[in-house]
Amino acid sequence: MTKQETLAMPVGVTLDRFIKRQQSAMPFASGELSQLLRDIALAGKIINREINRAGLVDITGAFGSQNVQGEEQQKLDVVADIRFLRALKNGGEVCAIITEESDEIIYTDNDEGKYVVAIDPLDGSSNIDVNVSIGTIFSIYRRTSPIGTRATLEDFMQGGRNQVAAGYILYGSSTILVYTTGQGVNAFTYENSLGEFFLSHKDIVSPENGAIYSVNEGNYNDFVSGARAYIVNCRMKEYSGRYIGSLVGDFHRNLLKGGIYLYPASKKYPKGKLRLLYECYPLAFLAEQAGATSTDGYQNVLDIEPNSLHQRSPFYVGAKEMVNELLLHF
Ligand SMILES: O=P(O)(O)OC[C@H]1O[C@](O)(COP(=O)(O)O)[C@@H](O)[C@@H]1O
Numbered sequence: 001m002t003k004q005e006t007l008a009m010p011v012g013v014t015l016d017r018f019i020k021r022q023q024s025a026m027p028f029a030s031g032e033l034s035q036l037l038r039d040i041a042l043a044g045k046i047i048n049r050e051i052n053r054a055g056l057v058d059i060t061g062a063f064g065s066q067n068v069q070g071e072e073q074q075k076l077d078v079v080a081d082i083r084f085l086r087a088l089k090n091g092g093e094v095c096a097i098i099t100e101e102s103d104e105i106i107y108t109d110n111d112e113g114k115y116v117v118a119i120d121p122l123d124g125s126s127n128i129d130v131n132v133s134i135g136t137i138f139s140i141y142r143r144t145s146p147i148g149t150r151a152t153l154e155d156f157m158q159g160g161r162n163q164v165a166a167g168y169i170l171y172g173s174s175t176i177l178v179y180t181t182g183q184g185v186n187a188f189t190y191e192n193s194l195g196e197f198f199l200s201h202k203d204i205v206s207p208e209n210g211a212i213y214s215v216n217e218g219n220y221n222d223f224v225s226g227a228r229a230y231i232v233n234c235r236m237k238e239y240s241g242r243y244i245g246s247l248v249g250d251f252h253r254n255l256l257k258g259g260i261y262l263y264p265a266s267k268k269y270p271k272g273k274l275r276l277l278y279e280c281y282p283l284a285f286l287a288e289q290a291g292a293t294s295t296d297g298y299q300n301v302l303d304i305e306p307n308s309l310h311q312r313s314p315f316y317v318g319a320k321e322m323v324n325e326l327l328l329h330f
Pocket residue numbers: 071100120122123124125126216245246247248273
């Protein structure tokens with residue numbers, strides 16, 4: 001679909017209709033990816049409802065177990081995980097899934113599925129109980145293993161540039177689904193009363209430069225020197241410090257307004273904190289599609305070689321000129 005055709009698309013078109021039109025513009029599309037995106041949107045609607053009423057029902061607080069990262073799981077982490085796994089399993093297009101909340105690959109018992117999905121069911125877990133924006137992040141690959149066989153680790157080790165789609169859902173003052181299939185970035189706002197996502201931001205282009213930096217300055221002393229030097233530069237230039245503590249929320253603001261998000265390597269996280277397959281790759285793909293960029297300090301995040309399911313990476317993502325300025329310090 002050309003930019004002109006996308007721009008001609010009236011704001012307010014439903015997600016479903018937009019997906020249909022995008023599909024008809026892709027000659028070889030057979031509809032499975034479209035259906036998979038709808039399945040993710042459906043699970044997002046259910047999680048949106050759970051989040052909105054979280055304080056009224058007993059789904060706040062810790063779940064009482066740890067995930068593979070050694071992090072305390074929140075009840076909503078587990079609820080979101082269950083809901084997305086169920087939607088992806090029931091959909092029929094997915095043969096295997098990895099999620100932040102499970103150590104190993106989850107097989108869907110549908111070896112005919114063409115796609116594998118990497119997902120962060122609930123991003124910004126530390127903000128769940130305090131009513132601050134949280135999100136979901138997803139990344140989709142077409143499998144490389146033969147259809148009809150069990151998916152393999154290699155299906156998930158294809159690298160950031162082989163994602164066929166990626167996106168996030170931001171549960172904030174409004175709920176918004178943002179995704180790309182490699183033809184630009186579009187955002188859909190959820191209309192609660194109609195139960196529908198409507199196109200609200202079409203063909204998002206991120207500003208080349210910005211004056212917002214998002215980093216947990218409390219860890220400043222622990223950060224690698226290049227990051228510390230860049231943060232000093234931001235202070236000198238009197239950029240605005242904005243840090244929600246939910247990657248999706250900080251990324252979304254900076255995508256629209258121009259800014260940079262930093263989660264450097266540190267003594268606590270020598271390889272960075274964020275997970276390559278279901279946090280860094282998908283947001284790096286979206287950034288690239290919107291004219292922004294990302295790095296780990298040495299290479300574009302999309303070019304980092306994957307080697308394990310829950311691999312971590314330093315992550316710097318945002319306006320092109322700000323990321324280039326950061327790289328001067330590495
Ligand atoms: O509390 P910190 O160390 O600043 O980390 C906050 C970052 O960690 C995260 O919460 C990690 O994601 P999860 O909540 O999915 O584990 C990001 O959303 C956020 O940007």
